[in-house]
Amino acid sequence: MSSAIPHAALARAATAAFGSAARIVRVDPLHGDASSRRYVRLHFTGTPSTAVAMLLGEGRFTPGSDELGGGDASAELPFVNVGRWLAAHAFPVPALYANRAREDGLLLLEDVGDVTLWAAVESDPAQTAPLFAAAVDLLTRLQVAGARDADAGCVAFGRRFDGVLARAELEHFVDHGIETRHGATLTAAERADLLGQLAPLERPFVEGPIVLSHRDYMAWNLHVQQGQLRLIDFQDALMAPDAFDLAQLLTDRTTIRHVDAALAHTLVGRFRGAMADAGLRVASGFTARYHRCVLQHALKVIGRFYYLEQVRGRPGYLAYLPAVYAVARRAFDGLPDLAAARRQLVRWVPELAADAR
Numbered sequence: 001m002s003s004a005i006p007h008a009a010l011a012r013a014a015t016a017a018f019g020s021a022a023r024i025v026r027v028d029p030l031h032g033d034a035s036s037r038r039y040v041r042l043h044f045t046g047t048p049s050t051a052v053a054m055l056l057g058e059g060r061f062t063p064g065s066d067e068l069g070g071g072d073a074s075a076e077l078p079f080v081n082v083g084r085w086l087a088a089h090a091f092p093v094p095a096l097y098a099n100r101a102r103e104d105g106l107l108l109l110e111d112v113g114d115v116t117l118w119a120a121v122e123s124d125p126a127q128t129a130p131l132f133a134a135a136v137d138l139l140t141r142l143q144v145a146g147a148r149d150a151d152a153g154c155v156a157f158g159r160r161f162d163g164v165l166a167r168a169e170l171e172h173f174v175d176h177g178i179e180t181r182h183g184a185t186l187t188a189a190e191r192a193d194l195l196g197q198l199a200p201l202e203r204p205f206v207e208g209p210i211v212l213s214h215r216d217y218m219a220w221n222l223h224v225q226q227g228q229l230r231l232i233d234f235q236d237a238l239m240a241p242d243a244f245d246l247a248q249l250l251t252d253r254t255t256i257r258h259v260d261a262a263l264a265h266t267l268v269g270r271f272r273g274a275m276a277d278a279g280l281r282v283a284s285g286f287t288a289r290y291h292r293c294v295l296q297h298a299l300k301v302i303g304r305f306y307y308l309e310q311v312r313g314r315p316g317y318l319a320y321l322p323a324v325y326a327v328a329r330r331a332f333d334g335l336p337d338l339a340a341a342r343r344q345l346v347r348w349v350p351e352l353a354a355d356a357r
Contacts, residue, residue: 005029005040009104010053014042017097017108022046030114041111050111051097054079077101078155079235085154089145092138092230112230118219121258128258129266132249134229135222136267139214139245140274146212147280156212156237161244163206166296170198173303178348180306197341201296204241204289213240218252243286246271247293251330253301253323261330288335295331295338298324302349325351 005027014022026043036057043050056077080101086093094110101107117135121128150157174194179185186194214221215236223230249255250264259267268290272282301324305317329352332342346353 117222161240166205169300176306177303217245243290291334298328
C-alpha cells in the first residue's frame with residue numbers, strides 16, 4: 001500500500017457519513033502497528049470535529065491475523081462483522097461512520113482519542129490498579145456475553161485459536177527467535193526435540209475450555225476516553241483458551257513495568273471472582289493455563305520481533321525484547337514442569353535463564 005494519503009477517498013467517506021456539507025480541514029497521520037493497516041485523523045468543520053480513517057492493506061477481507069496469514073476470504077470485513085456484534089452487546093467500540101472498504105479501501109470511525117491504557121498508566125502510575133481492574137471487568141463481560149449469546153453470523157464464533165495455530169507460533173519462534181537471530185539452522189533432530197519440549201504450551205489451545213477472545217487484548221488496544229475504556233483492534237476475535245486474553249493483558253511486553261506479580265495475582269483473582277459472580281465459574285487448572293498462555297505468547301512475540309526487524313526490515317522491534325524476555329522468565333518461573341525445556345532454550349536464548357536480567 002502506498003504511503004500517500006488518499007484525500008479524494010477520504011472526502012468521499014466524509015460525504016457518505018456526514019453529507020455533502022462535510023469539509024475536511026486537516027488530515028494527520030497516526031502511529032500505526034505491525035500490520036498492513038494505517039490510520040489518519042480527519043478534522044472537520046462541524047460535528048463531529050474529528051474522525052479516524054482506517055486505511056486497509058492487502059488481503060483485507062481475509063479473516064485472520066496479519067502475522068501468520070488467515071483463512072478463506074470473507075464477504076465482509078472482519079472488523080465490521082465483529083464490531084457489529086460487540087456494538088449490539090453494548091461494548092465500548094468506536095462507531096462505524098462509513099464503510100468504504102470495497103470502494104476505497106477504508107473505514108471511517110469514531111475518534112476514541114490517543115490515550116491508550118498503557119499511556120494512561122505511564123503518565124499516572126497511581127491509575128494502574130483501577131484501570132487494569134476495569135480492563136479485567138470488561139474482559140469478563142466479553143466472555144460472559146460470548147457464552148450467553150454466541151452468534152453464527154459473527155465470524156469470531158466460527159474460528160478458533162487451536163493447537164495447530166499455537167504450534168505454528170512456536171515454530172515461528174524457532175524460525176526467527178533462534179534461527180534468524182543466530183543466522184543458523186537447527187538440525188531436524190534439534191528442532192523436533194525443542195518443539196517436543198515446548199508441546200505442553202499447546203495444551204490450553206487443545207484441551208480448553210474455549211471462550212470468545214479478543215485475541216489482542218493488550219494495553220494499547222484499550223483506550224481511555226473521558227475516564228472510560230474504549231475497545232479497538234478486535235478484527236481477529238475468535239474462540240481461544242479462557243486464560244489467553246487475560247494473559248496478554250497482564251503480561252504483554254511493557255505492561256510488567258507497572259503490573260508486577262502481586263498486582264497480576266490480584267487481577268487474576270478478580271477475573272475468577274467476576275466470572276463466578278456471573279454464574280460461569282472458571283474451570284480447574286486455570287493458573288497453569290494462564291502461565292502456559294503467557295509463555296506461548298511471549299515466545300511467539302520474540303520470534304515475531306526478529307522477523308519484523310531482521311526479515312521485513314522494520315527497525316525498532318528488537319528494542320522491546322528485554323521486556324518480553326522478562327515476561328517469559330516470569331512465566332517459566334510459574335511452570336516448573338518446563339524446567340528441562342528452559343534449560344534447552346537457554347542454549348540459544350540466554351536471556352531466558354532464571355538469573356538473566
